[in-house]
Amino acid sequence: MPGFPSPFGGDDGSLFDDYDAFVPDSIPTPDRFLEGHDVLAGREHVAFHRLTRDLFEARTVYDMTFNYNLAQLNLDTRHRAAGYRYAVERPDAPDAIDGEDAGRVLRAEFTPTTPFCPQTHTLTIGSFRAWNGLSERHEYDLVRVRAAPMHHQSEAINEELADIEATYLETGDASATPADGSSVGSASMDESVHAAESSRRTQDAPF
Secondary structure, eight states: OOOOTTTTOOOOTTOOTTTTOOGGGOOOOOOOGGTTSEEEOOHHHHHHHHHHHHHHTTTTOOEEEEEEGGGGGBBTTTTTOOOEEEOOOOOTOOOOOTTOOOEEEEEEEEEETTTOOOTTTHHHHHHHHHHHHGGGSSSSEEEEEETTTTTHHHHHHHHHHHHHHHHHHHHSSSTOOOOTOOOOOOOOOOHHHHHHHHHHHHHTTOO
């Protein structure tokens, strides 16, 4: 009998890959933002993604459609091309960030489940703030985040992410908002966090 997703965000063996497994068929193909950089695969990908699960849990980065920690999207076999891929940025690449601004840099590219996913804006900003706000828990001085070009608002979202990134490099505050930043029009991260926390309190179950 086919499995059903847990209402508490837990893994169902028939629907989700394991966090310790690298399953190329269940994760996105690296796209434009990762081209020319050292894409993580195998144990390197698994190790960083397991850490991502913990950071997203700490900062409540939840996919509100599926009501689970966003890191779990990579494991969801119903959405095999969705989730995050990562690459270590090559400092000599033409599109690398200025080495004086950051040391060891990781790139994270998010592919949503559909081109019109309304959460992509909120989730990518929340991811950036989780990775960089808890940077003492990983080896990178900066994690750069972008939405994959398949999303219909990727250009506007990525411009805002670039502004947030620049503000972080200037201030050291991952939660700082650029003075002239624009909103793409999705729910704020505070609203999403409140919804996730309310949902988890109602269910009274851990992730």
